Amino acid sequence: MTDTITHHLTDDLLARYCAGELSEGFSLAVATHLSLCDACRARAEALDAVGGAVLDATPPAPLARGALDRALAGLDERPSPAAPPPRCGGVLPAPLRDYAGGEVDSLRWRNMGPGVESLLLIDAPEGSARLFRIRGGSELPDHGHRGTELTLVLSGAFRDGDARFARGDVEIADETMQHTPIAEPGAPCICLAVTEGRLRFRGLLPRLAQPFFGV
Amino acid sequence: PPRSPEDPDWTAAMERIRTARDRAAFARVFRHFAPRVKGFLIRSGASEAQAEDCMQEVMATLWQKAHLFDPARASLATWIFTIARNRRIDALRKERRPEPEDLAWGPEAEPDQADVVAFQQEARGLAAAIAALPDAQRSLIERAYYGELSHSQIAVETGLPLGTIKSRIRLALDRLRHAMT
Ligand SMILES: [Zn+2]
Ligand SMILES: [Zn+2]
Numbered sequence: 222m223t224d225t226i227t228h229h230l231t232d233d234l235l236a237r238y239c240a241g242e243l244s245e246g247f248s249l250a251v252a253t254h255l256s257l258c259d260a261c262r263a264r265a266e267a268l269d270a271v272g273g274a275v276l277d278a279t280p281p282a283p284l285a286r287g288a289l290d291r292a293l294a295g296l297d298e299r300p301s302p303a304a305p306p307p308r309c310g311g312v313l314p315a316p317l318r319d320y321a322g323g324e325v326d327s328l329r330w331r332n333m334g335p336g337v338e339s340l341l342l343i344d345a346p347e348g349s350a351r352l353f354r355i356r357g358g359s360e361l362p363d364h365g366h367r368g369t370e371l372t373l374v375l376s377g378a379f380r381d382g383d384a385r386f387a388r389g390d391v392e393i394a395d396e397t398m399q400h401t402p403i404a405e406p407g408a409p410c411i412c413l414a415v416t417e418g419r420l421r422f423r424g425l426l427p428r429l430a431q432p433f434f435g436v
Numbered sequence: 437p438p439r440s441p442e443d444p445d446w447t448a449a450m451e452r453i454r455t456a457r458d459r460a461a462f463a464r465v466f467r468h469f470a471p472r473v474k475g476f477l478i479r480s481g482a483s484e485a486q487a488e489d490c491m492q493e494v495m496a497t498l499w500q501k502a503h504l505f506d507p508a509r510a511s512l513a514t515w516i517f518t519i520a521r522n523r524r525i526d527a528l529r530k531e532r533r534p535e536p537e538d539l540a541w542g543p544e545a546e547p548d549q550a551d552v553v554a555f556q557q558e559a560r561g562l563a564a565a566i567a568a569l570p571d572a573q574r575s576l577i578e579r580a581y582y583g584e585l586s587h588s589q590i591a592v593e594t595g596l597p598l599g600t601i602k603s604r605i606r607l608a609l610d611r612l613r614h615a616m617t
Contacts, residue, residue: 240580241521245531255536262536266509272521273514274563275581281471282478285488289466292495293459315537 226389230254230261234371234393239268246343246350246415249316250371250391253413256314257389312376312411321352325376325411330354336404337361343415350415355379355404368417370394372402377410379403386412444468446512447552454502462499465512470495473520479582480524490527494520508547511559517581524583 230238230251237243238251255262285291311318312325320342321328330338336359343350348368355361357377371391372379378387379402386392386402394400404410449465452458473494477487497519498505505515522533566574 236580239521241525241533241583242580245534249534252534252536265536266514269518270511270514270559270562271566271577272517272581273511273559274566275578276472276476276517276520277513277563278567278578279472279475279479282475282487284471284474284491288470288488288492289463292466292470292492293463295492295496296459296462296499316534320534 225387226258226260228384228386228390228392229258230264230391231393232264235261235265236268239265239272244347244417245345246348247369247371247417249320249343249350250373250413250415252316253314253375254373254389254391256316317352317375317413320350325352325354328352335359342413348415348417350413353410353412353414355402355410355412357404357407357409360401360403368396370414370416373413373415375411375413377408378405379410379412380405447507447556450502450505450507450512453499454505462495465498466495469498469513469516473516476517476520476582477524479584480528481583482524482528486527490520490523494523497523506547508551508555511556513563514559521581 234243234247234251238248243251251265255265313321318324321340328340330340333339333353336356338354340352341349342352352375353361355377361379371393372386373391374386374388376388378385380386381392381400381402384392385405392400392402402412444464446465449458449461452461453465470491474487474491477490478484482490494516498516505512510518522535525531525533566577569577
């Protein structure tokens with residue numbers, strides 16, 4: 222699976238994720254890609270190592286009196302947690318499943334118009350995250366962006382111009398870009414789309430529909 | 437580089453914590469890392485009291501999750517950094533921190549000793565490479581990890597356009613990579 226990914230995260234996105242500087246929605250998209258892509262995970266762990274070196278070189282701050290005793294006294298009260306759940310092998314990697322609250326077939330999809338369903342996962346001032354399920358051959362409404370948008374494919378595939386995006390692939394679009402992702406004919410395309418700011422739909426009907434669908 | 441007296445074998449200490457719940461080993465780790473974690477959190481914008489509490493949570497997590505530390509994949513400083521970073525997001529920004537799915541490994545897949553030694557050497561090499569960077573570049577990296585680097589803020593302070601900052605960060609990381617090979 223991981224060998225088939227051709228569209229990866231940029232150095233900038235990875236660096237900001239590892240420094241803890243991305244918004245929650247973007248972090249979700251990055252964590253989901255890292256769950257599917259061993260190459261980017263290795264890059265991320267190298268960037269974490271830089272963070273480790275920075276931490277180790279940070280001048281020590283004086284601790285409160287009795288800090289070590291307080292820590293030692295608390296140790297036995299804390300049970301050792303169970304081992305993390307194994308990879309489940311479903312469509313949604315663990316970080317995404319945590320947000321969605323289940324696997325794709327059990328979710329409460331909302332109809333967004335012909336061939337498009339969605340589920341809002343994060344709606345914050347810094348940006349949103351939502352899952353889309355697009356019927357084969359259907360397109361996402363034409364839209365521009367106020368910031369950066371990441372679209373990560375989880376199942377099926379879409380095409381945007383000459384590029385093809387399948388499971389694990391990330392499309393990165395910014396405010397200068399008009400694009401029209403179209404699901405390939407066949408099985409529905411399930412993807413995660415995260416944005417900075419609100420999606421701005423172009424074309425009259427989608428614009429009218431915007432307040433209604435809350436996109 | 438050879439291990440110096442100030443660079444103790446944290447892998448062995450973590451092994452003692454994991455297998456024997458060794459409180460003396462925990463105390464050694466605590467004495468070195470707790471003040472650095474607190475300093476890191478204060479640099480990241482936490483108050484003195486927040487940083488103290490958050491540091492206690494980080495060190496408690498280290499004890500709780502000692503079985504998840506993999507010395508063939510991370511130095512102890514790196515592992516503690518990731519815990520502190522995530523606690524910082526949780527406590528200061530009140531946001532969740534999505535983390536990648538765990539790789540399949542555990543007690544049944546003990547890390548190979550040669551892998552551990554090689555990785556820990558790489559980690560020391562990286563730390564040395566960062567310490568040897570020119571001040572301006574090292575400072576940029578430090579500020580990024582302290583969370584002081586909203587890109588736009590730095591652009592205002594230094595008068596450099598955004599793209600220049602980003603390419604400088606990449607350049608710094610690139611030089612780090614080359615310093616290691
Ligand atoms: Zn990747
Ligand atoms: Zn778009």
